Structure formats: C-alpha cells, structure tokens
Amino acid sequence: MSDSSLPLVSICMISYNHKKFIRQAIEGVLMQETNFEYELVISDDCSPDNTGLEIQKCIDEHPNGKRIKYFQHKVNLGGLPNILFAFNECSGKYIAICEGDDYWTDVHKLQKQVDFLEANEDYSMCCHNAKIVYEDKSQNTRDFSEIYTDVDFDMSRIINSWVIPTASMVIRAKFIKPLPEWVKNIYSIDFTLALLLMAKGKIKFLAESLSVYRIDLGGSSMSAVIGGKIEFVANQHIQLLQHFNEETGQLYNGLVTKKIEKLQNEIKFLKLRRKSPLLALFLMPRLFCEKILNKISK
Template identity: 30%
Template sequence: MQIHTKPSHRISVLLVTFNHENYIRQALNSLFGQVFNEPIELIIADDASSDATLNLIKEYEGKDDRFTFKYLDSTTNLGITKNYKRGFSACLGQYVAVLEGDDYWISAFKLQRQIDFLDTHWESDLCSVNYFVLEEDRFHFHPRAAIGNGHRLISARDLIADNLVGNFSTCMYRKTALDTLPLKLFEICSYDWIVNICVARSSLIGFLEEPMSVYRLHSNGVWTQTPHVEKLKQQLEIVPEYDNLTNNVFHAEFEVLSNRLHHKIQTANLVDAVAVMTPSTAGKISRMMDYLPPVLLSVARVFIPPKLKRLIVRVIQRDAA
C-alpha cells in the first residue's frame, strides 16, 4: 500500500534562471517581499549560467527564515524544456509558483491571493494573474488584459485561440497537475503555452484580473531577438506536434490557429516586399492604379490588411515626393 505524506511546504517557488545577472535582484526582491507567513521551498533551476546569476542568488541565503533553498545541478545546459521538467519534478509543495529570473512580481500579495483562489476553486488546477509587458528597449509598459478586481475562467480552447496566461511567471499550479503532464511534452520544444493547455485538459484556468507580475522583453532574450515572421513560422511548425500531444481533442481549434498564422505570415511577407520596393516600381504601381476600375479598387481596399495599406500609401507618397 502506498502511503501519501503531507508536503512539508504548502508552496514551492521554482526560480528558473539563465544568465540573468542584470535582472535577478529585482526578481528575488519581489519574491522575498511577499506578504506570506508560511515556509517556502525555493527551487533554483539555473541552466548553467556563465555570468554571476548564481552568486547573486546565494547572497539571499539566510536573509529570510521562511525560505529553504534547494539548488539543482547547474553544470550542464539542458535547454528550457528539460530545465522545466526537472524543476517541476523537484518541487515538493502542494502548490508550485514559477518565477523566471528576468521577470518580477509587483504585488506583495501575489502568492497569497493565488493560494486563496486555488484553495476555494477546485475546478482550477492553475491560477494565473494579469501582468504588464515591459518592452525594455522602448521603456514601455502595457497591461496584457483589461485591469479589474475580479477573475475569469479560461478553458484550453480559449488558450489556444489567445495565450492570455502569456508566461510562466504569472502561474501557480497544483503539484498534482504538474505530476500528470504527459512525458512526451518534454521531448519536444515546450513552453508555457502548451504546458498550460495540457493542464487545462481536465480543469479550468483561473485568471486574476489584477496585474501582479511584469513580463520583460529585452534584447538578451532569445524570443525577443527572433524576427517577427520567424516567430510566426516557429509557432506554425509546432502546432501539429501540439495537436498530436493533446490526442487531437483540440484539432478544430489548432486548425483555426494554423490558418490564422498562415494569413499573418503572408501579410508580413507582403509588407516586407512593399517596404523594400524601389521608387520606380512604386511609381509604376501608382500610375497603374489610375487606370483600374473603381470597383476593383474598392474590393482591394476591403481585402488588403490595414497595415499593408498604410505601408503602400507611404511608399507611393515617398515616390511622389
């Protein structure tokens, strides 16, 4: 007979880092500033940082009696998917919150409010929070969703259509949900989106509308550095694998997403083509438009994406000048 023992910590915080020395203090300060009067198991999953990230984390040891530090091996770079796999496995708490080393929390009550939600909402295995996106190079903040004081419930199908959860640093999971993630999930390139879709196969996601976290976009981030069209292509390529991973239960939703990504890629390619158009070519197009029947121009205005229309107008005006 298997005996289940009660976790020694009600909550584990999984700190995921890789070369985050410029950001880790802000992340840790937001964690250590949480108003939460229970023990916290802190799992440090550093993916072989080559900078001072780990040394900076060690400076926080002994500063707060609530925290028990547990370091995972940091001698080998595993990549984000395998790093999360071992991190989730190492957490022993009833609940698991994630904090990535270049993000930070802006509510001192984030952990408590998420625990309170999961304690009373058994239909949810994941509680996420609204967040600000920080575009660091432009010094620009904007909220991911409309700010409110309530919550909404999100299904896996909702998440496929729009990844409202957005990033791991907003998430708190029931450990039992993480333990039942399919092993195949960690054999392919997996990020927060597909992890949360898998969690939501048998539960709903609670989304607290108050912003409590900041997702940082910076020039050192791999995803931030990836060109827009390449991001879309990567998403499109991975959709069939995610569809298979979820046993085609959400095939219709993934098909809609694939069609939308195809359209975005085609539009982006057209925009790029117009952007590099030579003045002589732009002039020819402008003169050709003078001879097109008005009805064809009206149809074109309906079907050409607004962004492309604006760019065409700018190119033609550039040539006219």
C-alpha cells in the same frame, strides 16, 4: 519525507544571464506573506555572467534564504531542458512560475492565488494580469492584458490569444506531472502548460496586476532571443497544436485546425513579404492591411 512535511507551493525559477535582474526576482518571491510553507527552486543554466554568484549572495544574505533550493549547472542544458529539470525538482501541491528576469510586486500574490485554488478544486490554474516593462525605456509601461475583470478563460481564448503572463501562473501540479514526452521538443512551455491545464480543468484570471513582465531586447531573455523569429515561433506553435490535438483525442479539433491555418497563412505572408512587399500586398491584401494597422496602433 511525508506529504505533510512538503511545502504547499514550489516556485520554479530558471535563470540564464540574469545577473542584473535575479536579486529582484528572488526578493519578490521571498517577500511573500503566507500562512503555508513554500520553497523556491532556482535552476541556473551555467550563466557566464556570474548570475550564480548573485544567487548565492541572496541565499546567504536573505533571512528567508533557507527556503531556496539552488541548482547551478556546470554545463549549459538549454532553455527547455532547464525548465523541465526545475519542474522535476518542485515538490509542492502547487507550482508557481517566476523566471529570473521577471518579478512579483505584491506580498500577498501567492496567498491570493492559493486561497482561490484551495477553495475551488475544479480549477487547474490561477493566473493574473501584469505590467510590461521595457528595460531600455523604448516604450512606456503597459498592462500585459486589457482584461480588467476577473474571468474564467475558455479554450478558444487560450488557443487564439496569449493573455497569461508566465510569472502569474500558479498551477495544480498533479495536472502537469509528468508532462507528455513530446513537450521536450517544443520551446513554448508557457503556451504548452496553458493548453494542457485548460484541458484538465478551469483557469481563473485575476484582473489585478501582481507581477512585472520584463522585456530586455538587448539581453538574453526569451523576448530577445525569440522576438524577431516570427516564423520559428509560428512553426513551433503549429507543432505544439498538432501534439495537443492528438493528446486530447481531437476534442478541440475545430479550434486547433483554424489556429493552425492562421499560423500557416502567417508564415506564407512573411515569406512573400521577404520576396516582395508588393507581392504580399497583391496576393494577401487583407493580412497586409492588418499588419499595417497593427503597426500604426502601436
């Protein structure tokens, strides 16, 4: 197949136990109005809830079903291997991401982002704001990010705060293919991608909300599986930052070191609080007060 016959954009969609949500995710992709060709790569990780049957129905019933490349694994790979498998099947110049429990809300989302990247070769990614929706209605819908103007991100923002909804990412594929070998040992692929892409070029953030980030605390989404495991997440981020520091020849060593120290303090605080809240207050009063204030503000 020649390069001219390849789709300009590949949309990477992974799914696991997303039967309730997968149709909305697929339709959000297939409704896109573009002046270029795109493909939707779906990799279902042996879902036991018949997600696969729902995907097949979408392929058979939707007028744009022919755009879908569907892989249904017979053995569960696990979250990260499934993502890496799907990435490898993406053939486009750009890779967009939409996990099976999120969805796009604007028919021109892809066109807007691709137009920007095509006109600005020095950018490695274009992303945008999103709405956070709680499936159990326990909290009101809110903005993912409180950034309300189009901006360029810098490495400090990428390292120190998470402001990129995964379903908003449109990536210049040449910067992540192939991914470093160490990525296979890090669960946080979205943070990993943001770091690597920021080191390769600029990142544009569009303030417009063009997708929904769904939180299903009672389900099998990453928000449910990882949500209460703060120490695990912190340790994973430390490992990621150490790998990234080595990958970039310690170009961002100052920022990375400060962030690792902050994460280590977070782990220390959590261990103290489990042992005794009073001990945590006595030994780490500033962090203790910050936690209380953050809880009140929510």
